[in-house]
Amino acid sequence: MPGExxxxxxxxxxxxxxAGGLALxxxxxxxxxxxxxxxxxxxxxxxxxxxSYLREVSYYVDAALAxxxxxxxxxxxAVNHVTREGGG
Amino acid sequence: xxxxxxxxIGAGLLGLGLLLATVGLYGVLRMPEIFHQLHAAxxxxxxxxxxxxxxxxxxxxxxxxxxxALVFVFVLxxxxxxxxxxxxxxxRLAEAGGDGGPEVxxxxxxxxxxxxxxLVAYDGSENAKRALAVAARLTGDAGxxxxxxxxxxxxxxxxxxxxxxxxxxxxxxxxxARTEVVRGGAPAVTVRLRGDPVTELIDAGGELxxxxxxxxxxxxxxxxxxxxxxxxxxxxxxxxxxxxxVGPAAEVGEGPIVAAVDGSEGSLEAARVAAALxxxxxxxxxxxxxxxxxxVPGTSAVPRARDELARADEERAERLLGETAAELGVPADxxxxxxxxxxxxxxxxxxxxxxxxxxxxxxxxxxxxxxxxLGSFSTSVLSDAHCPVVVVPPGARAPASS
Numbered sequence: 001m002p003g004e005x006x007x008x009x010x011x012x013x014x015x016x017x018x019a020g021g022l023a024l025x026x027x028x029x030x031x032x033x034x035x036x037x038x039x040x041x042x043x044x045x046x047x048x049x050x051x052s053y054l055r056e057v058s059y060y061v062d063a064a065l066a067x068x069x070x071x072x073x074x075x076x077x078a079v080n081h082v083t084r085e086g087g088g
Numbered sequence: 089x090x091x092x093x094x095x096x097i098g099a100g101l102l103g104l105g106l107l108l109a110t111v112g113l114y115g116v117l118r119m120p121e122i123f124h125q126l127h128a129a130x131x132x133x134x135x136x137x138x139x140x141x142x143x144x145x146x147x148x149x150x151x152x153x154x155x156x157a158l159v160f161v162f163v164l165x166x167x168x169x170x171x172x173x174x175x176x177x178x179x180r181l182a183e184a185g186g187d188g189g190p191e192v193x194x195x196x197x198x199x200x201x202x203x204x205x206x207l208v209a210y211d212g213s214e215n216a217k218r219a220l221a222v223a224a225r226l227t228g229d230a231g232x233x234x235x236x237x238x239x240x241x242x243x244x245x246x247x248x249x250x251x252x253x254x255x256x257x258x259x260x261x262x263x264x265a266r267t268e269v270v271r272g273g274a275p276a277v278t279v280r281l282r283g284d285p286v287t288e289l290i291d292a293g294g295e296l297x298x299x300x301x302x303x304x305x306x307x308x309x310x311x312x313x314x315x316x317x318x319x320x321x322x323x324x325x326x327x328x329x330x331x332x333x334v335g336p337a338a339e340v341g342e343g344p345i346v347a348a349v350d351g352s353e354g355s356l357e358a359a360r361v362a363a364a365l366x367x368x369x370x371x372x373x374x375x376x377x378x379x380x381x382x383x384v385p386g387t388s389a390v391p392r393a394r395d396e397l398a399r400a401d402e403e404r405a406e407r408l409l410g411e412t413a414a415e416l417g418v419p420a421d422x423x424x425x426x427x428x429x430x431x432x433x434x435x436x437x438x439x440x441x442x443x444x445x446x447x448x449x450x451x452x453x454x455x456x457x458x459x460x461x462l463g464s465f466s467t468s469v470l471s472d473a474h475c476p477v478v479v480v481p482p483g484a485r486a487p488a489s490s
Contacts, residue, residue, distance in 0.1 A: 001098040001147055009102045016109050023117050031178050032122050035129050038170055039116055042133040043109060045163070046140045049156065050102065053147055061144075061155035068159060072166040079177045 006054035013047040034078045041071035098146030105140035112136060122178045126171060133167040203231030204368060207279075207298040209289055209319075210235050210265040215304030219334040220265055222476050223302040224272025226332065226369065234296055235265040236279040238288045255280075286322040293329055300478075302332040305470065321467065324451065324479040330361050332446070334476045341443035341475045344372035344422075348435050348469075349412045351377075354450035358480035359416055362448035365478070371445045375412060375423045377405050378434035401427070432468035440474050448478040 020040040027033045045064040052060035108131055115128025141163070144156035208223035210216045220235070227233050237258050262278035269276035279296075281288040293301045305320035324331040347362035349355040359375055366373040381401060405425035413423050428434025439447045451466045466479050 001102075001143070002095055005095070005099040005102060009106060012106045013109075016106070016113055019113050019117065023113065026117065029122065031174060031181070032125065035122060035125055035174050036116060038174070039113065039129045039132045042137050042163075042167075043113075045159065046105065046109060046137050049137075049140050049144070049159070052152055052155075053098075053102075053143065056147070056149060056152070058149065058151035058155045061152060061159060065155065065159045065162060068162055068166065072170055075170045076173055079173045083177045083180055 001053055003054060006050055009050045010047070010054055013043060013050055016043050017047065030082050031079070034075060034082065037078075038071065038075050041067060094146045094148070098143050101139055101143035101146070105136050105138075105143065108132070108139060109136035123175070126175050126178075130167070130171050133171065134163070137163050137167070203228065204300065205231060205296060205298045206233045206274075206300045206302060207289070207293045207296055208233055208235055208265075208269070208302040209285070209304070209323075210237055210261060212261050212264070213304065213306075215306055215334065215336055216265075217268065217304075218338065219302050219304035219332075220268045221272055222332060222334050222338075222340060223300075224269045224274040224276075225340055226300065226302070226365070227274040228368070229273055229275065231274065231299075233269045233274045233276045234279050234292075234298065235262055235269060235276055236281055236289060236292055237261050237265075238281040238283065238285040285319050286326065289319075289323055290327050293327060298329055300330055300332055301327050302334065304334045306336065321470065324466070324470070325481075327481055328484065330448075330478050330480045330484050332476050332478050333470050335470070335473065338474060338476050341439075341445045343443040343445060344374045345369070345446045345448060346374050346376050346435070346439050346442065346444040347448040348450075348465075349375055349377055349409070350379075350431070351408045351412065352450065354480070354482050356412065356415060356450075357482065357484060358448050358450035358478075359412065359418075361478065361480045361484060362446075363416060363418070365446065365448070369445070373418065373422055374442065374444075375409065375416065375418050376435060376438055377409050377412070377423070377425045378431045378438065379405050379425065379427055380430045380434065381427065430468070432465055432472065435469060436472045436474075444475050446476050446478055447473050448480060451479045451481050 017040070020036065020043050024033060024036045024040065027036050045068050048060045048064040048067070052058060052064075112128045112131030115131070116125050119125045119128055138160060141156045141160045144153050147153070204227050206223050206227045208219055210220060223233050239258055258280050262280065266276045266278050279292055281292055289301065289303070292298075301323060303320040303323050305318065320331075320333045324333055345362050345366050347359040349359050362375075363373055379401060381398060402425065405427075409423040409425055410420065412418075413420050424438070426434045426438040428437055435447065435449075438444075447469060449466045449469050466477075470477050470479070
């Protein structure tokens with residue numbers, strides 16, 4: 001894959017990350033924040049994957065896997081907490 | 089050469105993934121509340137990431153592809169699970185916080201009177217207002233009308249914050265509708281419902297033991313209705329009692345009630361319902377068999393063969409009408425055979441010609457997808473008729489005729 005393509009994709013993904021941050025700031029309910037957080041992690045996973053294409057090394061993807069795993073557990077725990085506490 | 093192709097595919101996959109992510113994120117930013125946002129977020133957490141990971145095969149590096157494959161499988165499994173758990177939590181919170189007022193369930197004794205019992209759906213729209221007028225007209229002062237409004241727990245944003253405001257709005261709408269029906273000349277009661285409009289309306293119709301369900305239709309075409317979901321079509325397809333669908337330009341005409349028959353058991357039931365309605369309303373009844381010429385390949389060039397076929401069609405239609413009239417006890421001069429491009433087109437054109445008050449058709453009870461694909465007769469009549477259309481499901485009972 002040509003470096004230019006990966007570089008442009010990396011820039012695009014970074015912009016998406018910023019937009020995701022904006023969405024996080026705009027959300028009012030706890031569950032909305034959990035959802036946006038889930039989306040943010042997905043964007044970071046995509047970002048790391050593109051970075052690995054750009055640098056042509058695989059360990060960024062491994063990092064993405066660890067991040068996805070943590071995020072999944074975190075989402076379940078947060079949702080469980082919100083359901084018990086009644087949200088806010 | 090191969091390398092260029094692989095590069096282009098890789099760039100395309102990356103672009104597609106990022107485009108999906110952008111669209112999804114835009115949705116998350118713009119949607120008003122969590123149930124809507126979940127749809128958009130699902131696009132980012134699922135397909136967008138998966139497509140970007142898929143692009144790894146074009147890097148030609150075994151280690152990257154292996155790692156990416158692991159992440160691919162992991163995301164494939166966990167993204168729907170995470171989304172589902174968030175949705176479930178949001179639903180539980182809404183259920184816990186959204187039931188501000190007491191549950192208002194319809195009871196069978198709500199509708200009194202010996203005459204016809206009619207349930208009409210009202211949401212404040214123009215079509216719903218016309219549906220009210222039609223319901224009042226069909227029911228008359230001997231029966232009673234129940235006006236129902238269904239508050240959807242998912243339709244309006246921020247419902248959980250102000251259940252009281254929603255209740256007030258529902259009460260205001262129903263009070264307005266009730267006044268309208270009483271002005272139309274029928275006694276009216278109101279029913280407040282909450283949940284999925286189609287299911288709630290059909291259930292309420294069953295609980296109230298309603299003879300007729302009246303719904304307004306926005307008059308979406310068949311394809312749009314199948315894609316976006318039409319409440320009126322869904323109610324007409326699933327209800328146990330006859331459903332009157334009032335289209336956007338539909339007026340109760342000055343002419344007779346037109347019942348479409350095709351010799352099937354379903355259409356006979358529909359004709360019986362039409363007869364009961366006529367008995368109550370005294371508008372006159374016309375039993376119509378609409379048919380289209382049967383296409384026979386090779387005959388278009390031979391006028392004599394074509395004429396013979398047309399005559400055969402005509403004779404068949406007359407015979408069918410004679411049998412049906414005898415079965416229903418309708419005089420032979422109240423029957424008509426009409427011919428057109430299609431059965432539905434012939435019927436709709438004839439109804440317009442005689443300025444029919446109502447068109448009554450039987451429904452074979454096909455699902456929404458099947459009728460959209462195969463084209464159901466009742467669906468075409470629904471979308472084209474100039475007057476309210478009564479769809480009679482299989483096994484429906486005729487309304488009380490007193």
